[in-house]
Amino acid sequence: MAYQYARLGAKILITARRENRLKEVIAKAKSLGAAEAHYVTGDMGKPADCERTIQTAKEKFGRLDYLVLNHVGSSFGSINKWAEALQFWEDNPDMEFFVDFLNINMISYVRLASLALPLLREGNGHIVVMSSYAAKIPNLYYSLASAVQFALDGFFSTLRAELMKADRNVSVTIAVLGMVHTEGTERMLKKIEGGEAMLAMAAPVNETAQTIIRGAATRTREIYYPFYSWPVSNIRRLPTFLEDYLVLDLLAM
Template structure:
């Protein structure tokens, strides 16, 4: 997404934990046409790093038009391991990991948005939230992810209507994302039965990034990538017995 914004000539601030990687991304963003590109090396699971990120955006740009919330922290590795082993919740009751996971994947999203709201209200800005198909329906082996993504949908949908009701003119897009061919996702899926076949349905990374940015630009309430996520997200509206049958046989 950084590279897509760069091609549009945006001023960009990114954050992650690996400073060397951030430097590489910033350099490439500038080569692609970004007006400015800056970074904050930090851990979004820490309140002080969230605060430093938004403060840096204010200092560098004096305003904020788009806030894109899209981080997963150190949790991806343990989660992918649970999925590939097909572990159910009762087989690995790690509450410390659960609390940390929710902090990184839900609480920090809320914290960043809350810190950014004063700037976004000044610019009539927009928030794009990286959700998931796992935030619209339940899947086995995804208890951790479903908690965070359902929570994000609930919070940011409520925030959206609050902004509308009080005429704050800050809009929110929730991105319902399915299987995208990122490096981490591909590695995880290859370990699953019929994983190679599953890769055929993966959405390309660049096309996904473009769809997310387009959805934010037109201030869509929700976007669905790949397109099949729209249909699958409606399964919960079916009778219970049919929903259970479909989910258990996916």
């Protein structure tokens, strides 16, 4: 998404933990046409790093047109390694991991948005929240991810309503995504049976980013991409026996 915004001539600020990777992305963003490109090395699980990120945006830009919330992580190691375990919650009810996961993947989203709201109001800006259909339906083996994404959907949908009620010209877009062909997705799926076939259904990264950027620019409330994200997300509107059958069948694929 940083590269797509760079191609549009935007001024961008990105944050992550790996400074060497940030420098690579910033260099490419500048080569693609970014008017400005800056980075903050930080861990979004730490409140001070969230605050420093938004403060840097204020110092560099004075306002924000878009706040894109798109990080996932854990202080306990690779999310991919955890995801590959595919265990039911009762088989590994790790509360310490859950609290850490919630802090990084949900609470930090709320913290960043809260800190950024004054800057967003200055620019009649937009909050863009990355999510998936795990925010809409139960996901076997992914109770932590579902819990976080259901919470994000609830919080940011309510925030949208509150901003509208208060007549703030700040919009909230939630991107409800299916599988996207990222490097992490490819590594994970290649390790499981039938993963190659599933990977063939994954949405291209560039097309996904462009779709999200267009949706945010037009203040779309929810973006569903690729096409199957909408019907999958609405399974719970069906009668209970169909919902249970389809959810279990879908997640057993």
